[in-house]
Amino acid sequence: MKHVSIKMTLGLAALVFASAAHADQKSRDQRKTGGEVYWSAGDEPPSMDPTKQADTLSGMWLGHMFEGLMTYDKAGNVTHGTAESMTASEDKKTYTFKIRKNAKWHDGKPVVAGDFVYAWQRLVDPAYASEYSFIATAAAIVNADEIIAKKLPKEQLGAKAIDDSTLEVKLKHPVAFFDSLMAFQVFFPVRKDLVDKYADKFANDPASIVGNGPFKLASWNKEQSMRIEKADTYWNAAAIKLKAIESPAMVKDLQANYNNFQTGGIDLTGVGQPELIKQAQDAKLKISTFQTGCISYMQANVRDGKLFSDKNLRLAIRNGIDRNEYVNKIIGVPGYKPAYSIIPDYMPGSKPGLSYGKEAPLSFKDADAAGAKKLVEAYLKEKKLDKLPAFTILSGDSSRAKKYAEYFQNSLSKLLGAEVKVESVPFKTRLQKTRDGQFDIVMAGWCPDYRDAMTFADLFTTKNENNNSGWSNKEFDALIEQAGAETDLAKRIQLFAKANKILTDDAPLIAEEASGGAFVLAGGLEGVQRRIFGVDPDFRYAEWTAGKASH
């Protein structure tokens, strides 16, 4: 019996490893000499088809392998990518892009305007059903909405190839952040001949993935590893220092990744947990921080009959919670910052170099337990109650989500003098219950889709599908609508500021923190960019320098 098992085991082992292509892990010193970087992608990318989805992980790989008309420079500013120029008409409703003559696909074919037209028609094509087709609505491309709703054929999209190197895009109304949208992955070019050739296997069969960016796909073992290598066909190849980027294993567990980093298995790893921060500090590693761009908040259910339909109670929470304590003691990861409203400070202001937060600051005194108590007392007196009824905080079920929910459970029960329960449910259950209005308070968050305050500001408009709070304010809706059409950027910021004030003072949402992250890099690896918009992490400007590579 045992002999048989052992034989079977050996046989199976041989079989498993015969199929495993990745057996030649290079040491960190070898990688340094060869200009290679290893990191852990954490998961299988949901889609390697640029037009299909827009998650960060797929976007990281695609952003290295493809390039849009525009892209982000090292400092995070929008710059020319595949397009050598972008010209806007007087009314800012027509954009003309000139595509670089030396822009090439990885197989040597030139990138032409038609590749963009094809990709964008595909984006809005109902038959293709891209989850991110709505971004064409945000870009206000003529007829995008009508095509998605099947009222017009996709050929009617307002994007036209004048000739191979000229692309003309018509917009319904001016869009202040149109240039940054053109750097977004769903607007990357796609090759019709490859989609036709591979059909259902397109973007799934590695051979079908041919990009126009600085790196080309070298190998992809599903759910196991991925490797991209420098593409000499890229128009700006001379500026690219790294020869290869590889995820030798796709591991989510941060501690495991940290262990792998410490033993030289990978060159970059996140340390976004208090325990890991401590370990990294003990190991005397240099911890870098970044902002993810997301805002976390408690969303109140303000529908009639719900406890938090009362504004005073919402304000009691808004003013009572201690954001600094929460960020520093409970989350305990550098990079996070307290947040007081839904529009993050980093959003662009009306002039280059001026942020939204600088131009339209909004904050108030929090950790005001006495003030909160007064608000609660006023409520109790009005309703002739002795004590607030019990309520529930709906949260996710990860250990982190539970920890945060428990903190607020404790904090709110003290502030409001009520019994607070926590309901921890799986991710999609939380989303669905939120959508169905089955909650008192839900721990929620929002991440930006594009580089403009609007991606947060319109979240609580009455018509927004994602406004699950039941909150509706006509003045707020009108201000957001005005901001959408306003072309004077300074005026636009003021409209956002006014709307944001209304929203924050009525508090259907209570912002907690602007999420961040912390990571460590192998000694000598420099120029890795962490980004809110565009590719994250971005290795396009990275290189190994003379610094010591340990292990």
Added chain:
Amino acid sequence: MKAFFSSGLVRFLGGRLLLSIVTLLALASLTFVFMRAVPGDPLTRTKEIPAAVRQNLEEKYGLTKPMWQQYLIQMDRMFLKGDFGESFRTVGRSVNAMIEEQFPRSAILGIVALVVGTTVGLLLGIFAALYRNSLIDRTAMVLCVVGIAIPSAVIAPVIQYFFAVFPLTNMGANPDFWLRPVGWGQTRDIILPSLTLSLGIIAVMTRYMRSQMVDVSFAEYVRTAKAKGVSTLRLVVRHEIRNAILPVISLLGPIFVGAVSGSLVVEGVFGVPGLGVAFINSINNNDYNVLMGLTVFYGGFFILVNLLTDVLYGVIDPRIRVA
């Protein structure tokens, strides 16, 4: 042996096979119902997909069809065409390919863990029983309780640290040959995850084998054998172990299935691209096709292993051979 492979066995297998199919169908149907009773669907995202876009997606995935049609389509595809469909999360990834590529990795860990865990566990159990109430016995029993009580989520990082990270960073172990903390693709990568998985098996096996050995040692046939002057070695091997091991064999099936399918934590920590992680992700993502496909696959696997265990049981113990 000859008598064993008789028409009785054929009848037994036939009956069991039929029962297996019914069980699998019931499992698939229940999964279908429960899966759809869970709030949300595969298209539920943090950001609600606009209505027109969602409509297009639902049509593409056939989610607009009446529930009974969706049920029939999925059953037909799975059981008659052998096609589990495609993942909703990972575009273009077929569930069949997931099973083909990822299951062998989980399976090899499970098999190695089973072989190691059973061998060590049985030996420990036998010695603990033979020297019962000695220091060896007590130590083994304490370790067993610890082994059963501590979840692999705790053990795995500890093993990873002490067997890989510490030797590599503090003892100057050669990273070209030493065990890697994370990785898959080399034979050495099997060792740590299998070791982690085997600890629980060792604990269960030791305890069970010990108590069986103790029971058997009081049996009358053992006393008879002793009275007849059978040598100690022969007594232990032929009479005690052979009888004590029988119920333990019946544990092998469930333990094997557990080791193979329950390794998701271990897979996650050691970076093994197995099926365990995929299974958990499918639950979190409401990924209907993956969830259904893997449930049916694991269900079928469990049924098959149990069937084999029963047959094996018959080989070893003539008393329970089916007539």
